[in-house]
Amino acid sequence: MTGKEYLQRVRKHIYYVFDRDSIEQELAEHLQDSMDVLREEGYSKEEAENLAVDRMGSPDEVGKQLNKEHHPVLGYAWLASVLILIVLAVPLVLSVGNMVYMGIKTITPITIENSEKNYSLDMELELSTHKVRLDNICVNEKGDYYLTYRAWTKYSYSRAGWSSELFYLQDSNGKYLGKSGFSSGGRYGYKEFAWPEDGLLYLRTRDDQLIEINLNEVMGNEAG
Amino acid sequence: MAVDKGYMSGSSTLLVLAILSEKPYYGYELIKTLKQRSNDTFDMKEGTLYPILHKLENDGLVASSNQEASGRVRKVYSITEKGSKVLAKEKQEWEVFSMAVNQVLTFGVV
Numbered sequence: 001m002t003g004k005e006y007l008q009r010v011r012k013h014i015y016y017v018f019d020r021d022s023i024e025q026e027l028a029e030h031l032q033d034s035m036d037v038l039r040e041e042g043y044s045k046e047e048a049e050n051l052a053v054d055r056m057g058s059p060d061e062v063g064k065q066l067n068k069e070h071h072p073v074l075g076y077a078w079l080a081s082v083l084i085l086i087v088l089a090v091p092l093v094l095s096v097g098n099m100v101y102m103g104i105k106t107i108t109p110i111t112i113e114n115s116e117k118n119y120s121l122d123m124e125l126e127l128s129t130h131k132v133r134l135d136n137i138c139v140n141e142k143g144d145y146y147l148t149y150r151a152w153t154k155y156s157y158s159r160a161g162w163s164s165e166l167f168y169l170q171d172s173n174g175k176y177l178g179k180s181g182f183s184s185g186g187r188y189g190y191k192e193f194a195w196p197e198d199g200l201l202y203l204r205t206r207d208d209q210l211i212e213i214n215l216n217e218v219m220g221n222e223a224g
Numbered sequence: 225m226a227v228d229k230g231y232m233s234g235s236s237t238l239l240v241l242a243i244l245s246e247k248p249y250y251g252y253e254l255i256k257t258l259k260q261r262s263n264d265t266f267d268m269k270e271g272t273l274y275p276i277l278h279k280l281e282n283d284g285l286v287a288s289s290n291q292e293a294s295g296r297v298r299k300v301y302s303i304t305e306k307g308s309k310v311l312a313k314e315k316q317e318w319e320v321f322s323m324a325v326n327q328v329l330t331f332g333v334v
Contacts, residue, residue: 010271022299023274025297025299026251026274026299027271027274029250029251029252029296029297029298029299030251030252030270030271030274032296033252033253034252034270055269055270056269056270056271057268057269057270057271057272058269058271059271061269061271061272062269062271062272062274062275065272065275066274066275066278068275068279069275069278069279069281069282070278
């Protein structure tokens with residue numbers, strides 16, 4: 001029997017196939033060491049290989065004993081549990097990634113998509129429960145007006161999480177100017193509004209504060 | 225004189241741990257040492273050492289690491305703390321056992 005044949009015979013007994021290579025590697029090193037010594041003692045290459053294999057004993061016996069120590073049921077169960085963990089970890093990693101992304105979004109002032117012009121507001125509102133930062137008045141290519149903002153609860157830095165609106169937009173006569181809006185997890189968003197005739201935009205907060213924004217003044221302040 | 229297989233398998237844990245307690249060995253080196261120290265009494269089939277080593281590793285009595293030297297990768301085994309404790313216990317058991325066997329064998333011989 002050649003060394004290769006011996007190793008093949010041992011391999012066949014290992015049912016947990018993922019350990020076959022490391023076992024073969026270890027036994028192959030042993031055979032090589034054994035052959036090297038025999039060659040130094042004066043044996044021919046073939047004689048040395050035959051003798052080294054013979055000294056290893058029965059490959060079937062060694063293979064069966066090794067198979068007991070590389071238990072296929074435990075081995076595959078371990079592999080399966082690793083795979084399950086990976087499957088479970090993927091949505092977790094994605095959701096953490098999303099939270100980080102949302103977090104970054106709230107750090108930098110936001111603008112709307114397709115925004116043609118942005119006018120910096122940089123105002124801060126104190127509500128009873130929230131802090132709101134008004135970022136920009138944005139105008140898109142169609143000439144629609146938007147107000148962008150970010151919000152934090154005062155109690156934690158997690159999601160702002162409100163169910164009703166934090167503020168409404170109206171004109172000096174109390175007429176609602178809001179058209180549409182978007183908010184993401186209560187952390188940032190925008191409100192589209194109709195242009196008030198006198199250029200004065202009023203922001204009525206949920207806790208009934210009234211804040212005036214002079215749009216003509218703001219729009220002399222181009223943010224780029 | 226080579227001894228019957230049965231004697232060998234019963235004490236293989238003790239013998240392997242005893243040798244590994246001095247320094248880390250790889251398989252080939254370990255079996256040569258065992259053979260030399262026992263004046264060729266423990267001339268076991270060399271392949272049978274590996275199931276023993278892998279069992280000891282599974283039981284946490286030895287730990288292994290791969291060491292690379294001149295193009296060869298050798299799996300080197302070293303005794304763990306748990307292995308040292310087991311060795312001390314087995315050594316003691318062996319002494320009690322062998323003393324008792326000797327007493328029985330030499331009974332009446334003066």
